[in-house]
Amino acid sequence: MIHPRTLRVDYDQTTSVLCVVGSGLKVNPNRSAPPSSKFFSVKCTANVQHSIAPTPQETSHLSPIPLNGNSVLLIRMSHASETENDGKLSVRYYGENKEVLGKAILHLTAVEISLDVDADRDGVVEKNNANKGSWKWGSNGHGAILLVNCDSERTYWKKPDSEQDHVSKVSDLKDMSVMVLRTRGPTKLPEGYKLTMHISQGDAESVRVFMAASSEVKKNTLEKLLYNYFVKDYPLVLNSEVLSQEVPYVGGVAEMKFYVEGLRFPDKDFDGLISIHLSLLEPICSGLPETPIFTDTAVFRVAPWIMTPNTLQPVEVFVCSTSDNYHFLKGMRNLVAKSGYKLKICHEYVNRGDRWMQDELEFGYIDSPHHRFPVVLDSPRDGKLMDFPYHELLGPDFGYVTRIAQKKDVSSLDSFGNLEVSPPVSVNGKNYPLGRIIIGVAFPTATKGRNMTKVVQDFLWAQKVQEPIALFSDWLLVGHVDEFMTFVPAPDRKGFRLLLASPDAGYKLFRGLQSDGHGQAKLFEGLKDEQPITVDEILKDEKLQGENNYVQSCIDWNRDVLKRELGLDDEDIIDLPILFKLEAALEQETEYRAVAYYPDMVNMIVLGKNLGIPKPFGPKVNGRCVLEAEMCSLMEGLGLNCTFIDDFASYHKLLGEVHCGSNVRREPFDFKWWNLEM
Numbered sequence: 001m002i003h004p005r006t007l008r009v010d011y012d013q014t015t016s017v018l019c020v021v022g023s024g025l026k027v028n029p030n031r032s033a034p035p036s037s038k039f040f041s042v043k044c045t046a047n048v049q050h051s052i053a054p055t056p057q058e059t060s061h062l063s064p065i066p067l068n069g070n071s072v073l074l075i076r077m078s079h080a081s082e083t084e085n086d087g088k089l090s091v092r093y094y095g096e097n098k099e100v101l102g103k104a105i106l107h108l109t110a111v112e113i114s115l116d117v118d119a120d121r122d123g124v125v126e127k128n129n130a131n132k133g134s135w136k137w138g139s140n141g142h143g144a145i146l147l148v149n150c151d152s153e154r155t156y157w158k159k160p161d162s163e164q165d166h167v168s169k170v171s172d173l174k175d176m177s178v179m180v181l182r183t184r185g186p187t188k189l190p191e192g193y194k195l196t197m198h199i200s201q202g203d204a205e206s207v208r209v210f211m212a213a214s215s216e217v218k219k220n221t222l223e224k225l226l227y228n229y230f231v232k233d234y235p236l237v238l239n240s241e242v243l244s245q246e247v248p249y250v251g252g253v254a255e256m257k258f259y260v261e262g263l264r265f266p267d268k269d270f271d272g273l274i275s276i277h278l279s280l281l282e283p284i285c286s287g288l289p290e291t292p293i294f295t296d297t298a299v300f301r302v303a304p305w306i307m308t309p310n311t312l313q314p315v316e317v318f319v320c321s322t323s324d325n326y327h328f329l330k331g332m333r334n335l336v337a338k339s340g341y342k343l344k345i346c347h348e349y350v351n352r353g354d355r356w357m358q359d360e361l362e363f364g365y366i367d368s369p370h371h372r373f374p375v376v377l378d379s380p381r382d383g384k385l386m387d388f389p390y391h392e393l394l395g396p397d398f399g400y401v402t403r404i405a406q407k408k409d410v411s412s413l414d415s416f417g418n419l420e421v422s423p424p425v426s427v428n429g430k431n432y433p434l435g436r437i438i439i440g441v442a443f444p445t446a447t448k449g450r451n452m453t454k455v456v457q458d459f460l461w462a463q464k465v466q467e468p469i470a471l472f473s474d475w476l477l478v479g480h481v482d483e484f485m486t487f488v489p490a491p492d493r494k495g496f497r498l499l500l501a502s503p504d505a506g507y508k509l510f511r512g513l514q515s516d517g518h519g520q521a522k523l524f525e526g527l528k529d530e531q532p533i534t535v536d537e538i539l540k541d542e543k544l545q546g547e548n549n550y551v552q553s554c555i556d557w558n559r560d561v562l563k564r565e566l567g568l569d570d571e572d573i574i575d576l577p578i579l580f581k582l583e584a585a586l587e588q589e590t591e592y593r594a595v596a597y598y599p600d601m602v603n604m605i606v607l608g609k610n611l612g613i614p615k616p617f618g619p620k621v622n623g624r625c626v627l628e629a630e631m632c633s634l635m636e637g638l639g640l641n642c643t644f645i646d647d648f649a650s651y652h653k654l655l656g657e658v659h660c661g662s663n664v665r666r667e668p669f670d671f672k673w674w675n676l677e678m
Helices: 170-175 221-229 326-339 388-393 454-462 503-515 535-540 542-566 626-636
Strands: 014-020 025-027 039-044 048-053 072-077 087-094 100-116 144-146 177-185 194-198 207-211 236-238 244-247 252-262 273-282 291-302 314-320 342-346 361-367 372-378 399-402 419-421 425-427 430-432 437-441 469-472 485-489 496-502 573-577 580-585 588-596 605-607 610-614 641-645 662-666
Touching: 014 072, 014 273, 014 291, 039 048, 048 087, 072 087, 072 100, 100 273, 100 291, 144 177, 144 252, 194 236, 207 273, 236 244, 252 291, 314 326, 314 605, 326 342, 326 605, 326 610, 326 641, 361 388, 361 662, 372 388, 388 399, 419 485, 425 542, 437 454, 469 542, 485 605, 496 503, 496 542, 503 535, 503 542, 503 573, 503 626, 535 542, 542 573, 542 580, 542 588, 573 626, 605 662, 626 641
Parallel strands: 014 100, 144 291, 314 342, 372 399, 437 469, 496 573, 610 641
Antiparallel strands: 025 072, 039 087, 048 072, 087 100, 100 177, 177 252, 194 244, 194 273, 207 236, 207 252, 273 291, 314 662, 361 372, 419 437, 425 430, 485 496, 580 588, 605 610
16 A cells, blocks of 8 residues: 655645655645635546545535644545646635635646566566565465576676676576566656666665666667677666666656666575665755655565475486596496486596586576576585586576685585485475475584585575575585485385485395305405405404494484484385495594495485496395395385496595586476475
């Protein structure tokens, strides 16, 4: 509801005033009456509506109305004016004996003004939606959506479009949200009145607004070609340096398009909400500032960055080529080809020997009713792959975002093997249709330890739509959650299974082998530079058993957290037979943390129904690796196919596995994030 504004009038004077259709003018007749006035009457043209409060007692509609201190005259115009001052209203004042003491005259001009956005989220900018000035989550919610314009239309000397000071190509406009200024009224506004668009200082770092000045003019083919490359028809209206600017009033029935661009994602200091205002200003007198007499507001929420879980369909797989990973690369080529997806290889002149594709980046996307595109989150680890996300991925309809941390604050836990996301879950009646982000941190009671840096954690929590879960991963030497857990699709229950590394399952398997007479079966047999070890020797090693008891307790702590936070039952979890050993922490010889004893099978790549699993080189019975056989037995019951990839020398020995050395861009969710019930 638009509240009426108070208007001051004087008797024996004519006042010209501009009003907005849908809003009212409030006049106190007593305040402007001549001395000794006791009565008043009102007369107006047909396009002017008026009412009086308190409502006078009826005698005759022509009879003067008693004047008292709290009399209010409310004036409205029913439709926009075709010419200036085409509405008229007069107030006559009378004395005790009904003699005329004076008359105040109003000349009225009405305009329709509406700053419109796609508040109902259907991809169309509707006219004057009643909810455009607020935001509400949910399928019955409302409020417009804004994308961070973090892709780049340029392919050479590129930088994100949000860092350009102009619209470089017309194709960039699809990344922005359309906002329409609709007006109806006389050919021009009365002298001195003007329209201004403005934002607050607080929103200025998060948004820019461009205006379509002559973009609707038809152009011949050559003009269109030039226009696509040299765009000058979209002047910048608002940015961090220009918080308010006059915009044209066209006259008649008109629509003017604006393009709104998000500049940054929600974060600790930014809740994602942005308000853009359009005000009609009235002149007072020369030398004094104009006064706003009407303001329309549109509210946007910046779309969050969204991660994609293993259960979503892959689009393309990324791996590095290095001088020593031939066997790994061959296995990945075969797996990806068999699965029917694209394989993108980052060659050594780009990766400079850094093979950890998972650790450098995380794929996600942003979405709105009018457009969506993938966005890569670049980790602060900054290894030799540090240029890959920006130089190789950023481009048209492929966005880029990062968070800069102080070098002293960055640890191994800031690599994105330590950043995962669950499939959709429901927990105690609360739905998470986009899943929940999972990160690893130090143990909650630890006085020291490694943590994911605060700027990254703040960013992840601020996205809101995939409420994060913090697990304890600092017990691992590398410290990544993907070393002990992953998700695979399943045809039943919740649509997935949580896979957890389990030393207990490993020891159970090996004891079964021993009791069946296979205690002399060897792990690592045939591996170059690797000493084979028998099942009997492993089971006899009390120190190793103690270390794995500790590891199992760490994983069990995380198991309980995951069951609670994801609403899982034990039937939703599969334990994989994986042993660990403790090694001296790299930064401190007196501290010991865990690494996988043999290739860590939970650290896999999931491509639909096909799994790429580190080849464990376990003990063989009847010529078949029992660890591989156990994995196949566990996974094939879910309709999943296991492919074992040799990553021993080129990844496992360097404290990583298949998942660490690969990355997958996936299709986005069908579910629209703005339909979340918050």
